[in-house]
Amino acid sequence: MKSVIFFLGKGGVGKTTSSVSLAYYLAKKDKSVYLASVDPAHNICDIVADKPFKGAKNIFGRLYAEEIDVEQYLKDFVHKTTRQMKETYRYLQIINLDRMLDVMKYSPGMEEYAIMYALEDKIKNNSNKDYIIIDTPPTGLMLKIFALPFTSKMWIEKLVEWRKKIIDLRGAISNINKEAIDKELAIKEEDDKVLKELGIQLETIDFMVNLFQDTDKTKTVIVLNQDMLSVNESKKIIEALKFMKIPLNMILLNKKGMIEDSVDIKNNFKDTTVRDVPFFKSGLPSTEDMINSCKDWVKVLIDE
Ligand SMILES: Nc1ncnc2c1ncn2[C@@H]1O[C@H](COP(=O)(O)OP(=O)(O)OP(=O)(O)O)[C@@H](O)[C@H]1O
Ligand SMILES: [Mg+2]
Structure with missing residues (x-):
């Protein structure tokens, strides 16, 4: 795998359109591509197919697209955790584990965990592809997913120490x-199930932390439009990425020309490479339009 490319940005700016455009562009260059959406409100299939599909579907050349079933990952995650906790803590008859675990599915943060594990699984399983492109959910949720491996790592390391x-x-x-x-009860570290499980969790989390911070592999693009709301939201994304030491490769000004007298984007983002894609007056851009729209900005992300 050469790189994983994440498209971030405010709702409606054109993350899905840009992800799909790049995927088609690379597939046309005969690259193998895995394009996935982790947005629970999916819409890749609206662009690449006539009707919704499940699993990874071959779209064009060596391009495979998938709307990742986050709900299924959430169910599997809760099920697996339930099984492990029952197994590990079966001597604790006093706590009603069943009830506690039933509620767990609705606890804050579970969706973010499910998406993080889904991402890890899909990225590992598609590491034979040349490129992996990820269309992300709205900013707030995506930044939590990016932050999760970092915060979890701190917690798990502390838990290992205490254990x-x-x-x-x-x-x-x-x-x-x-x-x-x-x-x-284990009296040696190597016999302790909890410690073993924490080790497995740490491995998953390390994989994500290392990937996110790997400037050769991970590329991020913030998509925005020429309005102050998407500009301000992009600035928040930049701050968060900086804090997590995740590289930012490009700002993509999409729908340029849609609004007259609009914001000066280059002036607002002096430290980042800015490229633009025009506003297609005809509405939904054709596949050809999408492929052509990448020609200028693809070089910022990929050495061809
Ligand atoms: N360059 C463009 N010119 C004209 N219309 C565009 C352009 N880019 C995207 N659109 C249109 O804007 C709308 C939103 O685009 P898209 O779905 O790609 O945004 P998004 O950021 O993925 O939205 P969401 O946050 O809801 O997932 C769509 O109707 C799309 O066809
Ligand atoms: Mg979208």
């Missing part, structure tokens, strides 16, 4: 009195 201390203490107690520690 090791617990096991150490159990070991010390069991040295004094073997009967004092329940047989089900």
